[in-house]
Amino acid sequence: MSATALPTLTVKDLTTDQEVRWCPGCGDYSILAQMKKALLNVGVPREKMVFVSGIGCSSRFPYYMNTYGFHTIHGRAPTVATGLRLANPDLQIWVVTGDGDGLSIGGNHLLHVLRRNIDLKILLFNNEIYGLTKGQYSPTSRTGTPSKTSKTGSLETPIRPLTIAIASEATFVARTVDVDVKHLTETLKRAADHKGAAFVEIYQNCKIFNDEVWAYATDKSVKADNLLYVEHGKPMIFGKDRNKGIRLNGLKPEVVEIGKDCQIDDLMVHDEQSEDPTLANLLSRMVAPQFPEVIGVFRSYRKPCYEELLEKQINDNIAKKGKGVVEDLFKAEDVWTVE
């Protein structure tokens, strides 16, 4: 393959000889399949792709991708991926994590990897449950969720993953759904194309321990009324009959009926490129059934990455005084000669 030609990959190229061990019906199968499709035409050869994961069902992902992969320890994938990025600016690095791995044990790392804007694509498979340990409530489980460790209902307020990502200054924030294969593939491609820390929340169904937790967002009969697909520059319209929209009332969004409560021009228009996080934050806090939940790219803007700034410091210092020479380093302090 020449250096300039875009590599063309097949799904088979990206498939390993390892048996996939997720439970039948798991949403992860769809994500794996769409990931392979999304990567066929991103213009990156597979030896330059790396999948880094933590611990949990989602974190088995690297074993099934015929690329470089590192299955690390619980919650720490962002740290290992950061080091890999510092060592190598040419790779396309994906971090695969889940709600427990990314937001509980690894919550601190997620916050910092986003604020540093390390060029990584972080996928958070959100199934609102601990699957690999067999069904304990997770930091995204809704209040009242019954589980093995919350038989009488979870007492905690769930984390909203995208609110956290936006607050952590992520430069690309998106949400998609495991079974919406077209949107999922498109979103993964957008994340692949983004330079900087990209964070994608994927609604993912756990067939065994939290089945149908996303039914309102996947069941054909109701999902149109529960999801709002946003596109940059377009008004926020949703509903089975495309007759509902989101209007801003003071500082609060409200659901309105087009033609009855307002006209299309009165609706909020999506702006994913704004550096101001207010709109994205507001969208991240819309929760069904009061609101439709937002699917799509919440924000996407370019800001220098940590590793780019570091590289610049290195180059600037070299430009000023030349490349470092070991002999000079030894003599950086006062020296004297003993004869």
Place this chain on the structure above:
Amino acid sequence: MASPSAPAGAAPAVSVPLSRNGKHTVEEVESITIRFAGDSGDGMQLAGTRFTDTAAILGNDIATFPDFPAEIRAPAGTLAGVSGFQVHFSSHDIHTPGDILDALVVMNPAALKTNLRDLKKGGILIVNVDAFGQNDLDKAKYKTNPLEDGSLAGYNVIRVAVSKLNKESVKDCGLSPREQDRCKNFFALGLVYWLYERPLDSTLKWLKEKFGRKADHKPVLDANTAALKAGYNYGETVELLPVQYKVTKAKIAPGLYRKITGNEALAIGLVAASHAAKKTLVYSGYPITPASSVLEDLSQPEMRRHGVRTLQAEDEIAAIGVALGASFGGAIGVTGTSGPGICLKSEAINLAVMTELPLVILDIQRGGPSTGLPTKTEQADLLQAMFGRNGESPVAILAPQSPVDCFDIAYEAVQVATRFMCPVFVLSDGYIANGSEPWRIPDVSKLPKIEITHATKPNSEGTNGATHEGGEGGGMFLPYKRDLYLSRPWAIPGTPGLEHRIGGIEKQDVTGNINYEPANHEHMTHTRWKKIENIALTIPELEVLGDADAELLVIGWGGTYGSITTAVDRVRKSGKKVAQAHLRYLNPMPKNTEAVLKRFKKILVPELNSGQLCWLLRAKYLVPAEGYNKVQGRPFLVSEIETAITNKL
């Protein structure tokens, strides 16, 4: 060798008739130990450092011991806030900062109270009398004024109004009264320079370089210069003492020298190794005493020119994750911390053990457990490094024996990590991290080569010492196919055709695929141990110093080398036989270690812990090793080890 703290003015001093101004006699002495002590805000560390530089440049051998509180600024004048800097300078080869002080400079009563016990009887005590008001005495919990109650009888007390004289000397320089007072450390330094007949040149040059570049720093430059000179002239003019002391040049190996602390040497050693290996150095740490200065040094603009990539991580765990990720990416990944940080890094160290990636982990040990004694030294992490993780988790462990040796150990750690694809611990400690000594600058062209071979093509065919079971093959890449030392290939992401997955789950040897079979787990557990043991095939044998035919062997490790060596020398000088060995490699130990130990009837193991190496030696080699232990957050005094040795003879 004479005692490192040969009494000033006593034999074997040689009297030289008169000083330059003809007023005083000058006595030549072999070595002097002096300590500057004051409040944390009094600039004692700086005064001590400048004094050390001057001594080094004059050709003395030097060793230093900074001792400061964990509180950055404990309430001024209190016992908790006392900061000290000890310098030992000599006309012969020395290994420690000295046991007993020949001279002590105290800037307040608290410094007097906490340091006086280390001053020898008859020693010189320079006191800033301006800081002995009732309030100062109360803060130091003195019931009566020690300057007046006779409790200092037996010392050669020199009372100097340091604060007043200093203020007078800097009053025209344009500083605020508070800023003026901050120059008093340089007044005291000038005084001590006079006492030991040291020229001011190198300190004046340093001041000029530090404050001479910006116009608004001029008052600071002028004032410190004035204070330094005033202190010196005061000593000369008022005839503080009838004698000055002179320490001539040491006979040390010819060459170009600089002064270096252990942590500086670690940073420079890592950079030198990255150059030798033609690799990027990625260092990630989280601020922690006494390891922070390695991250600080490596993030200097100077280090950017060497391509060093640093990241101050959000926590200790992230720091090691970054280092390990960098190693996976083909860089030299290094993290540094102290004991509490090692606790947090344990899980990731095990990931490095399991994934068999190179990784260097600096542990600058401090007093523990928990937060323990953050600014004090201890050697109590040996067994933590050896065993402090879940499962069986062998790692290489190296320990520098002096500040200078930190350079070599850092360099060797990179060699071992990359050659054996394993985590390597470097067990330094607060004592050698902050202590300094002269370093003979090595010839870069003579440093050992570090040749790293990365996998570039599939390896499923052909033999390289590993047996490939099973039917795979045909141009595959087998990430756990091992070489003669049982080391696995290092394939960097980005290399076409070698795509592979690694992780913390147990894996099949050769293929690296996930594998839970009982026999495979046992095989892999043994293989990981064997690989670390194989390092012994490449390291120097354990050397025995002193009397090979002695009954007693004194064996130590790490930063106690200086005090053990000096103690052994003293005992031998007194006509008794004793042998010494010092371990720089703790895991694996040099391959002749057992043979060496079994040659001696008695084995004494001095350690700044409750007997960790002793425990290892007894367990591994069934030898009658006995410990000599101290766990006070302070280094050994030479005299303590000397007594311990003598008691065994």
